[in-house]
Amino acid sequence: MSLAVVGNPNITRRDIPSKVTGQLVFTYDINPATLGLANDQMLYMGMVRCPYPNAIVKKIDTSAAEAAGYVVLTEADFAEYNLMYVGSGQPHAPISNTVLYPGQVVAAVAAPTTDEVEDAISLITVEYDVQPFVLDVQDALAPNAPQLFPAGNLPPGAVNPENGMFTAATLRIAWGDADSAIASADVVVGGLNSPIELNTAVIQQAEMEPWCDVAMWSGSLPTVPGPTTPTSPESTTPSAPMGTGLTVYDTTEAPFLGQATLAGYFNIPLNSVRVIGSGIQGVGASGFAGMTMGNKLGNAEHVIITAMMALKSGAAVKYGPTRNDHLAITSQRFSERAYLTFAATSSGMLTAIKGVVYENSGAWAGANGSDTISDILNMYNVANMDISLIPVNTNTHHYSGAFRNVGESQGHFFLERMADMTAQKLNMDPAQFRLMNLHGATVDTQFDPQSGYRYSGYEGYQAFQAAMNQFGWSSLWKGWGKPSSTNGSVYYGVGFSAHNGQKGLPIPGSNVKITVLSNGGVFINSGRTENGAGSDTAIPIMGAESLGLTSLDNFNPAMYPGAGYLHADTALTTNDSIQGGSTSTRSSGISIVLACEALKEQWAPAIAAALGVPANTTLIFANNTIYPEGNPSNFKTFTEAAALLTPANGFELGSVTGSGSLLFNTPANTTYRVGGGKFVMVAVDVETAEVRVISAVVGMDIGRVIFAKGAESQVQGGFTQGIGEGLFEEFWNDPTTGRNTNYNFHDFRMATQMDAPDSITPVWVEYVDPVGPFGAKGIGENCSMCVSAAIANAVSNALGNYPFTTTPITKADIVTAIQWMKDKGMLPAQP
Amino acid sequence: MDEGQGHAAGPTVGEKNIVGRRKMRTEVSKFALIQATSVGDAIAKLSSYGVDNSAVISGGTDVISRNKERIATMMPQYLIDISGLPLNYITPSSGGFKIGATTPVIDVANNTSVPAVLSQAANAVATPQIQSMGTVAGDVLQEVWCEYVRNDFPCWRNGGNVCYGAIGDNRYYHSIFGGRLCYANHAGDLAPALTALNATATIQSQTGTSTVSMEDLIPGINVISGRVKENIVAWNEILTEFQIPAPASGSVSAFYKVRDRGTWDFALASASVVLNVSGSTISSARVVLGGVDVKPHIATSAQSYLAGKSVPLSEADIAGAAAAAVDGAQPLTTGTGNSYRVTIASGAVSKALRSIYTPNQPTVYAPLSS
Known part of the structure; x- marks a missing residue:
């Protein structure tokens, strides 16, 4: 297939000009004038938050604040709404007198100006009964541990918002006989009674742009609230009449999910809620590098509070959190602790994996660790498996929710450290060990061992090999115990992580409309949010390709008045599902291809007539022209054909619109995984413990590159995000009080540009995935997945293969490693 | 604002x-x-x-x-x-320099005449943006960056009577050389460099003007005007100027900072070294560690060790000085512990000393310009 726009390296991002010139309207930009309100018709909200990790609100005195004219919400305001909201796991009111994590909201207050918000907060006094707290997952399961909930510290299962599937809390998946295989194995890393302990940290996505909401009610208000079940987010939504019910501007990646959550919570019809997903910054540590937010899916709590404040006050209410608010309240990547054992034959064949993973669900979450388990099951061909997941509630953080590859960074870290340690014990090149054992190397092994479902398409093995070759592994790897090279006190290590992640499934319920105007302009209507991932460009690319256009000019309203892209407004746009789970390219891509076909079907008779061919002639859309199949010399330009869109030709609106919907996934019993490998070189100074990633090569089983610059940016941004996870990022909970001490950008340490590698090179393995549009898969979250594992293996190599088992690998860890290796005489000598 | x-x-x-x-x-x-x-x-x-x-x-x-x-x-x-007062200057004086209190840090970083240890230290302060806004005196007198102080825990500095760092998370911001009451490190990169240069500071008060050594300016934890702090400048006094004496003939110097990331962070440890060299022999040395003590830590054992050594320093002498620099270390063993920074402090001294005679020594991050 000859493609003009798909994969074209010259296509640039459509959303950048409006962001860098300040034209894009963010939720923070919404003010009374924006809404046609007088200044005194909007209130500004702040939160009263408890610093303790576990406490009961004994008394809360709001009288002074209310006497001063401020509006206050406490738990009592939510008493009649006592239900959980989507994704929260453990049922609780959005404002609760039961405090289970440091920074939890115990009251909200609204004031007429931003100046007065803090004054209002200071007028509220709270008396706490501080309770014992527990921060460690295994401590939380001890007999005398503080109990977060009457039923104990084991959470219930939860619904994954990315696929709507319920996931049980505690899991155990086994096949074969792992115990016997381990007992009889030639080589064992860990052991039945001495498994290897590995740990990861609680971290935050810490986007530059905090979320923000503006809520206002009008028309008939809910009168008899009561418990109900949230409406399915997949429901097709009739447009809400503007100006009635609840309107919310929200920095969300899932406006329709938000609409369903709010309608369910306030027990009002779905079409009485309008959610407008205003601009999202999409700018990460590495600039405009395709870093998405992830946890703007999981923000229902504060939106409900804002809406409730608007309901109580009768005014529009704006809530823009402080940085401290934002880091505390939003969802986090959970920490996990794994105890694992790998067994192999002396020839390097992996024979068994056994272990247990404890997931720190935080205070209020249900289960989220199934992604971790899924990766452990899918990465390697292994005849004997016995793996368990135990989620545990603790007082460390709010909740484990939506996050970029939410459980998969952890799973890959566990797997790939264990794989390296196993290869080391075999004295085998770790890359060869992977090539011998990777799952999915051949078509007959491309299935999920748990469900038996086949992969949609998969060349992860080839992507791993391609990255390995591009990196030059065979010349850079010098053997176990040997750094790749040294220069004085700086030791260079190489390492990698293989990669097999469960992201990028097409989500049924994605709907897109595309319209061609009589001036040749093209307009897309999609409820999707552009959150920095590049869908604002990728989706038009697929539309342009389907319409035979050779650029995105026809989407440019400056060139074609009326052209463009309408995003994320439940009253005006299609429900295009969520911007999460790396699903956009496939979901909206399938829908827009279908929409273009529907459009062409309506348009074709008029074009055929103009070309003088029968109405049922097959028309080819290519090179900005339209012609009968087999006769390219008889053509109309796209612009000429668009000019046919007149009432005289039956196009009453002067345009033609096609709708496309992904209704269900085919083929049935299919799973969607992306594979490959990330290879890195690091520099470690053995005098100072300084460490930096020098270069990286990322091999990705991408199917088809749709938006070339965007895909490259995704890899670079995602990789840079992973550096922080690997080397710096962790929430600090004071061990003596349990309070958090780094809800700020200085001490919550994301990687900076100074920490970014000199080069991050993507290597694409392209083929036609049978499910994706043009053969594409979704790679977004896969870009940060397993970076921390690759870094850990490389740092280990630099120091003679010290057995690191934690992320982040801190300076303290490196000093410990250097000293340990020195003491054992295993640290390679300086030249 | x-x-x-x-x-x-x-x-x-x-x-x-x-x-x-x-x-x-x-x-x-x-x-x-x-x-x-x-x-x-x-x-x-x-x-x-x-x-x-x-x-x-x-x-x-x-x-x-x-x-x-x-x-x-x-x-x-x-x-x-006081940003509008005429305290923004770097002026040659008697072979040395006078630096006004409100001189932006970046002006020192970009100054090619001041001793290398000072310009390199200025280059290592936080980020270029903060160097542009922040002043020399501000860097020297800034409040400690202890996460407990900064999160309003009721510690000594916040009106309480406990050092949470001493018993809690002391990995980054607390002394490895002991302490009293508050164990938070003196923050800032310029004070150790100025101490190594034997600089003095002028303080103006209601009653007059005094000039003190850096050691007297930042003696460590004491109580001034009812506040626990590490320097002696009271709330109603103004530090107006630093004086850097003329370097001895043959004096060379260097600074090295180790921080968690490649920018922004405070020192896990820094080393400011000044060697006064006669012929090919070190006549005297100043070695001052930053980010590891409640004050700029003068490493007297390292200074003694280096005196009399030949230059360029051998790797053995660099190692000996680096080891001597952490003599007397008392890392915290309560809470998380912070002994790893003893190793890092020693490494910083090695790096600083080696950089004097091997300017292109390999480093993980690009070398700081001077």
């Missing part, structure tokens, strides 16, 4: 009154910014408003941070702005 918006905070004071409005995103609380017309005027105003209500501001990179963090004891209503 938005200028000229909103209503005044607190009493009207007659001078140009700029009110900081709390914004939802910047989180600055209200204060009155009052321009001082002279050092004496600043001191008078500070004295008038009192220890709990006033503070000096110039670059504002620290005092505004404390305001944004809502540290209850560190949110004065009146900030006396």
Whole structure:
């Protein structure tokens, strides 16, 4: 297939000009004038938050604040709404007198100006009964541990918002006989009674742009609230009449999910809620590098509070959190602790994996660790498996929710450290060990061992090999115990992580409309949010390709008045599902291809007539022209054909619109995984413990590159995000009080540009995935997945293969490693 | 901070009154910014408003941070702005230099005449943005960056009677050389360099002017005007100038900072070294560690070790000096512990010493310009 726009390296991002010139309207930009309100018709909200990790609100005195004219919400305001909201796991009111994590909201207050918000907060006094707290997952399961909930510290299962599937809390998946295989194995890393302990940290996505909401009610208000079940987010939504019910501007990646959550919570019809997903910054540590937010899916709590404040006050209410608010309240990547054992034959064949993973669900979450388990099951061909997941509630953080590859960074870290340690014990090149054992190397092994479902398409093995070759592994790897090279006190290590992640499934319920105007302009209507991932460009690319256009000019309203892209407004746009789970390219891509076909079907008779061919002639859309199949010399330009869109030709609106919907996934019993490998070189100074990633090569089983610059940016941004996870990022909970001490950008340490590698090179393995549009898969979250594992293996190599088992690998860890290796005489000598 | 918006905070004071409005995103609380017309005027105003209500501001990179963090004891209503006073200069003087208190850090970083240890230290301060706003005196006198102080825990500095760092998380911001009451490290990169250069500082008070050594300026934990702090400058005194004496003939110097990331972070340890060399022999040395003690830590054992050694230093001598530099270390063993920074401090000394005679030594990050 000859493609003009798909994969074209010259296509640039459509959303950048409006962001860098300040034209894009963010939720923070919404003010009374924006809404046609007088200044005194909007209130500004702040939160009263408890610093303790576990406490009961004994008394809360709001009288002074209310006497001063401020509006206050406490738990009592939510008493009649006592239900959980989507994704929260453990049922609780959005404002609760039961405090289970440091920074939890115990009251909200609204004031007429931003100046007065803090004054209002200071007028509220709270008396706490501080309770014992527990921060460690295994401590939380001890007999005398503080109990977060009457039923104990084991959470219930939860619904994954990315696929709507319920996931049980505690899991155990086994096949074969792992115990016997381990007992009889030639080589064992860990052991039945001495498994290897590995740990990861609680971290935050810490986007530059905090979320923000503006809520206002009008028309008939809910009168008899009561418990109900949230409406399915997949429901097709009739447009809400503007100006009635609840309107919310929200920095969300899932406006329709938000609409369903709010309608369910306030027990009002779905079409009485309008959610407008205003601009999202999409700018990460590495600039405009395709870093998405992830946890703007999981923000229902504060939106409900804002809406409730608007309901109580009768005014529009704006809530823009402080940085401290934002880091505390939003969802986090959970920490996990794994105890694992790998067994192999002396020839390097992996024979068994056994272990247990404890997931720190935080205070209020249900289960989220199934992604971790899924990766452990899918990465390697292994005849004997016995793996368990135990989620545990603790007082460390709010909740484990939506996050970029939410459980998969952890799973890959566990797997790939264990794989390296196993290869080391075999004295085998770790890359060869992977090539011998990777799952999915051949078509007959491309299935999920748990469900038996086949992969949609998969060349992860080839992507791993391609990255390995591009990196030059065979010349850079010098053997176990040997750094790749040294220069004085700086030791260079190489390492990698293989990669097999469960992201990028097409989500049924994605709907897109595309319209061609009589001036040749093209307009897309999609409820999707552009959150920095590049869908604002990728989706038009697929539309342009389907319409035979050779650029995105026809989407440019400056060139074609009326052209463009309408995003994320439940009253005006299609429900295009969520911007999460790396699903956009496939979901909206399938829908827009279908929409273009529907459009062409309506348009074709008029074009055929103009070309003088029968109405049922097959028309080819290519090179900005339209012609009968087999006769390219008889053509109309796209612009000429668009000019046919007149009432005289039956196009009453002067345009033609096609709708496309992904209704269900085919083929049935299919799973969607992306594979490959990330290879890195690091520099470690053995005098100072300084460490930096020098270069990286990322091999990705991408199917088809749709938006070339965007895909490259995704890899670079995602990789840079992973550096922080690997080397710096962790929430600090004071061990003596349990309070958090780094809800700020200085001490919550994301990687900076100074920490970014000199080069991050993507290597694409392209083929036609049978499910994706043009053969594409979704790679977004896969870009940060397993970076921390690759870094850990490389740092280990630099120091003679010290057995690191934690992320982040801190300076303290490196000093410990250097000293340990020195003491054992295993640290390679300086030249 | 938005200028000229909103209503005044607190009493009207007659001078140009700029009110900081709390914004939802910047989180600055209200204060009155009052321009001082002279050092004496600043001191008078500070004295008038009192220890709990006033503070000096110039670059504002620290005092505004404390305001944004809502540290209850560190949110004065009146900030006396001395940025307009003629204290912004780097002036040759008797073979050395005088540096005004409000000189931006970046001016020192870009100055090719001052000793290398000082310009390199200035280059290592936080980020280029903070170097541009922050001042020399501000870097030396800034509040410690202990996460407990900054999160308003009731510790010694915040009016309580416990050091949470000593018993809790002391990995980054607490002393490895012991302490008393508060164990938070002295923050900032310039003070160790100035100490290594035997600089002095001039302090103006209501009663007159005094000039003190760096060691006397930052003696470690003491109580000044009822506040636990590491320097001796009272709330109503102004540090006006640093004097750097003429270097000895044959003097060479260097600075090396180890931080968690490639920029922004405070030192896990830094080393400021000055070698006075006669012929090919070190006649005397100054080795001062930063980020590891409640004050710039003068590594006397390393200084003694280096005296008499030949230059260029051998790797053995570099290793010996690096080891001697952490003599007497008492890393905290309670809480998380922080002994790893003993190793890092030693490594920083190695790097600094080696860089003098091997300027292109391999490093993980690009070398700081000087």
